[in-house]
Amino acid sequence: MPASRLSFVPPLVVCIAAVASSPVGAQGPAGEIRLDEIEVSAPPPASSGPAASAGYVGGVTGIGGALATVDAASAGIISGAQLNSRPVTRPGEVLESVPGLIVTQHSGEGKANQFFLRGFNLDHGTDIALHVDGMPVNMRTHAHGQGYADLNFLIPELVGAVEFHKGPYFVRDGDFASAGSVRIDYLDKLDRNVALTTLGSFGYKRGLSAASVPLGAGNLLVAGEAQTYDGPWVVPDALRKLNGVARYSQGTATDGFSVTGMAYWAKWNATNQIPERAVAEGIIGRYGTLDPTDGGETGRFSLSGRWSQSDAGGITRASAYVIRYQMNLWNNFTYFLNDPVNGDQFRQRDARVLGGGEISRVFQGDLLGLPMENEIGLQTRTDDIRVGLFNTTARQYRSTVLDDRVLEASAAFYYENRVRWTDWLRTSVGFRADGYSADVRSDTPANSGRARDGIVTPKLGAVLGPWLDTEIYVNYGGGFHSNDVRGVTATVDPASPLFNISRSPFLVPSTGYEVGIRNRSIAGLETSxxxxxxxxxxxxxxxxxxxxxxxxxxxxxxxxxxxxxxxxTPWLRLEGDLTITNARFSDRDPVGQRVPEAPTTIASAGVTFGEGRGWFGSLRFRYFGSRPLIEDNSVRSKPTALLNGRLGYAFDNGVSLALDVLNLTNAKADQITYFYESRLPGEAAAVADRHFHPVEPTALRLTLAGRF
Structure with a gap:
């Protein structure tokens, strides 16, 4: 039964099984995870470890006491140490520590990543909700794509913990969270300050300094990062990136506060996906481009705060944020399809200020003598957006397609009840109610208007066990994603105002079901x-x-x-994950039933070794299976298999040296593949073709780090 607007439908939320002790658990709060162990310690199980003291990660699981934390078999918490043990090409790829999640790129390095999870091509974030330090990363009614989530401002070395949920079973998750959600919290303080420099192939250079010092009754943490990168492309990416974080905090995750400022700026050129026929005919090489002027620039500035206080009856948490964001993208995906003379390049502009917050209260109590918790919460968000689309040639303005102002606001109330009925049965019952409103002022008057919508998505769940170190989970929940509100109010095509178009629904419901099992009967092994x-x-x-x-x-x-x-052992860790998904359109249509770009198989495996001082390293394998590119499955992508490695040595004086080898086998694979019509110079008509973005060839990166 799907979640329905403003009506009660029984879905499910189950929260995490009892968290096992782990090496990180022995360190105390994750806010005190030792930075000098980021590269060399054996990380905990993905579902283990404490939350970062920065804020809300783990908050939904209550405050301990009589109720063990509960969740789905597909949920967990990852420590910052585990996150940073992986050799990666780009910052967003650290999230591949979430089992079954693929993070890739089809354009220049400053653009938001492409995500794949549970049979979804999530594009840049349409159905995976990402949060950093309590702030949403997904941008609604965005110039380039609904839910656009740019994680390039992430500094992995500052991450304390990551909480992930797959499926719409978590009451705190609303928009964009149907496939899953990832919440990232930064550390409040560093046990040791750090300075590092990385030099690598294709012009890769990165510098990072991070330090924390006591200040008054709290701690001040400051970090700065600079990066450049050209890549193997015929037209270099010429990425230039600056990033900074400043945070003042006092107290702990349950009794304390923090205020954080972040600033990020980047500009780059972009080699977008290219048609296979252009390479086969020798027009361009594998790393070439058909429009050398594609690229972008972006900036993100934020101020956020969180506060928490516990008492005998429970805990109260509150957070708030304001973000100023801007982006310009120049893309040409079809070359000369629409305009054989000037070409098809367009500029997408997004400039917005968004703000919001969350407040929640967990009440401890009992139900007929049984341990019980109730949690209530309120979330708000408002985006003041200017969004535009313009035809360009070599980044020079030619004409305006649309130039709109949008004010979009939302509010949500959520409630969850958690009860331990017996030693082997725990349940959670909850719901969330979301309301949206928007005002669109378009330069095409027929597309202006106001829109409102609401949806109620209840959540239910149960955990049975443990029996023989085994727990069983049942989940059933409702979720949704919002659509670009311009499509909700529009009545005519802005490029051809004489043609009417069909309006999109504002909120689109989803319904998820899950049955899972987690076993820890073998010492050190967790399998789910x-x-x-x-x-x-x-x-x-x-x-x-x-x-x-x-x-x-x-x-x-x-x-x-x-x-x-x-x-x-404490110094050796093995991991292996496999996801197999069947994705189909559920209605009947002669064009076919396959969902384009939906991955069938995703697999990963890895080994990590090292503890304290001495040698450390990691070897990671990632398999991204073949996918249908059109509905009838007659055109498919090629599978991609990549192997990345790291080897390093940590000296007694706090200095470490690490070598990363990316694409160790030099695989001639694709980051992503699409199938659509385009037109090359000299072609008389459109041609339907595969368009691919290649994996970078083997690259070396050497990092010298000092901790003091």
Whole structure:
């Protein structure tokens, strides 16, 4: 039964099984995870470890006491040490520590990543909700794509913990969270200050300094990062990036506060996906481009704060943020399809100020003598947006397609009840109610208007066990994603005002089901298995001619996830994950039933070694299976298999040296592949073709770090 607007539908939320002790657990609060162990310690199981003291990570699981933390088999907490043990090409790839999540790129390095999870091509974030330090990363009614989530401002070395949930079962998650959510918290303080320099292939240079000092009754943390990168492209990316964080904090995660400022700026050139025929015919090489003027620039500045206080009856938490964001993208995906003379390049502009916050209260109590918790919360967000689309040639303005002002606001109330009925049965019952309103002022008057919508998505769940160190989970929950509100109010095509268009729904419901099991009967080994299904009333799909996502047909996905984490010794850890998904449109259409870009198989494996001083390293394998590119499955992408490695040595004086080898086997694989029509110079008509973005060849990166 799908979640419905303003009506009660029984879905489910289950929260995490009792968290096992781990090496990180022995360190105390994750806010005190030792930075000198980021590269060399054996990380904890993905579902283990404490939350970062920075704020809300782990907050939904209550405050301990009589109730063990509970959740789904597909949920967990990852320490910052585990996150940073992986060799990665770009910052967002650290999130591949979430089992089954693929993070890739189809453009220049300053653009938001492409995400794949549970049979979804999530584009730049349409159905995966990302938060950093309590702030949403996904941008609604965005110039390039709904839910656009740019994580390039992330500084991995500052991450204290990451909480992930897959499926719409978590009451704190609303918009964009149907496939899953990831909440990242930064550390409040560093045990040791750090300065590092990385030099690598293709012009890669990165410098980072981070320090924390006592100040008054609290701690001041300051970090700064600078990076440049050209890549292997014929037209260098010429990425230039500056990033900074300043945070003052007092107290702990349950009794304390913090105030954090962040600033990020980047500009770059972009080699977007290219047609296979252009390479086959020798027009360009594998790392070439058909429009050397594509690229972008972006900036993000934020101020946020969080506060928490506990008492005999429970804990109260509050957070607030304000973000100023801007972006300009120049893209040409179809070359000369629409304009054979000037070309098809367009500029997408997004400038906004958004603000919001959250307040929640966890009440401890009992139900007929049984341990119980109740949690209530309120979330708000308002975006003041200017968003535009312009035809350009070599980044020079030619004409305006649209130039709109949008004010979009939302509020949500959530409630959850958690009860331990017996030693082997825990339940959670909850719901959230979301309301949205928007005012669109378009330069095409027929597309102006106001829109309102609401949705109620209840959540239910149960955890049975443990029996023989085994727990069983059942989940059923409702979720949703919002659509670009311009499509909700529009009545005519802005490029051709004489043509009417169909309006999109504002909020699109989803319904998820899951049964899972987690076992810890072998010392050091945690294995989990989950069977899941997710139904969506409307799919968001990438459109090559506009570079955006647009609503499509209803879909159904079902699949299986198997995750394994084995701490063989305190210094040796093994991991292996496998996800197999079946994704289909749930209505009938002669064009076919396959969901374009939906991955069937995702797999990863790795080994991490090292403890304290001496040698440390990691070897990571990632497999991204073949995918249908059109509905009838007649055109498919090639699979991608990548191997990355790291080897380093940590000296007694706090200095460490590490060598990362990316794409160790020099695989000639693709980051991503699309199938759509384009037109090359000299072609008489449009040609439907695969368009791919290649994986970078083997690259070396050497990092010298000092901790003091």
């Amino acid at each position: 298995l989950a069977l899941f299904r997710l139904d969506f009333a409307s799919e968001n799909l990438f459109q090559g001619d506009t570079g955006t996502t647009e609503p499509s047909r209803p879909t159904r996905r079902f699949g299986i996830e198997w995750s394994n984490h084995y701490a063989v």
